[in-house]
Amino acid sequence: MTWTTAQQDALQNAIQRRNERNILQNQLAQTKTELAKRQQEQAVLLDQWRNEQADVDRLNRLSWASLYHDLLNQKEQQLTKEEAEAQHARLRYDAICATVIALQQQCKDQEKRLPGFSDVDQLYEQLIESKREALLNSSDAVREQYQQHLTTLIHNNHYAQELTEAKGAGIQALQEVRQLGQLLDEARTWGTWDMLGGSTISSMIKYRKLDEVRDQSQQVAYSLQQFRREYKDVDSTFLPDWTFDNNLTRFVDIFFDNIFTDWSVQSRINEARTTAQTLEDHLVTAIAELQNQQDKSTEQTKQLSDQFQRFLETV
Incomplete structure (x- = not known):
């Protein structure tokens, strides 16, 4: 033909x-x-x-x-x-x-x-x-070039998809952590008010917020597990010091222990807020690096696609 x-x-x-x-x-x-x-x-x-x-x-x-x-x-x-x-x-x-x-x-x-x-x-x-x-x-050389172009493009597209999934899971985890941080801030505010002589209403609101914190903590743990799974699929080495397990259960467990004093409540809230901020900082860094890798992959995919199309159009 x-x-x-x-x-x-x-x-x-x-x-x-x-x-x-x-x-x-x-x-x-x-x-x-x-x-x-x-x-x-x-x-x-x-x-x-x-x-x-x-x-x-x-x-x-x-x-x-x-x-x-x-x-x-x-x-x-x-x-x-x-x-x-x-x-x-x-x-x-x-x-x-x-x-x-x-x-x-x-x-x-x-x-x-x-x-x-x-x-x-x-x-x-x-x-x-x-x-x-x-x-x-065409010659064997031309057909071999065609197969090389196709194989390289498929491999790069697969890696790009893994990056997309990992970044999406990271963003979801970050949203959950930030929501937890907001709830902890609200609980801390009501807790401070309660310790300074607040009313029964302030105590009720504080403990209602702690219930919300507990529920949100479980969402955080789940979303971090999802991110860990997707992140592992990327098989990246650009954040070798990242550890997921240290903070997975701290949020979930922190409010299940017996709490006897308002000072204990406030101390646990402050500890959880510090941990939430640390997690948020780690996630922001990880997502930024994933975005950087994704941008590079997108540009590489475009270059490979352009090369493949030029090959098909001109050979």
Whole structure:
């Protein structure tokens, strides 16, 4: 089978169209990501506006709070302040609404263009397959080059996938650890308040937070185990001093022992918070290095893919 000039021109055109399609897909993905982010902000700002408006409505209607402000001759001053805050919240909400509408329209425009590329992958694969068939009549050296390109690319893609899975597990573990740290901070705050003579309510909230800490500790231990498993698959040596086991059970066990005094509670909270911060620091370092390795792998994959395609397109 021979490879004609017309086929080569068609392949070059298919390559160009695929690149255009890929760029458009990336743009659409970025637009959707930005839209999702802005929609989250929109929901937050809507809640803020409603809350500020509720404060205005509360002062405008007859209530104990309204009577209290009347007695202190502060109602008009307070109402003006609440109205200003409500107006500011409304302006911020209107601004984000305009941004969301613009991004939604941008998504529609980009999605409308994509069907024009619906046949490009099939056409490209047909032409590349024809080129592969043409290689059957080529020399042994050319066929060997083809197999080397393919084997190297497959191996690199496999390693890239392992890096992606390891980084994803690390990010999940980091999120769990940070959530635990936040709960510990809240428990520590209520514990301090309780030791300084807080009420029964403060004690109740503190121990409720400790229950949440205990539950979250188990999530942390599980997520760290998952990360260890994925990290081991990468078989990396860029963090040889990393150890997973030391801190796996400390969070889970720390609140199961008997606690007799408030000082003991606070001491355990502080110890757990220190451990959580240490784990967070280790995870941030590990994820950053995995990201660095992933960036290198991505660039290498792109280079290998480009080399392979140039080989198929020009041999």
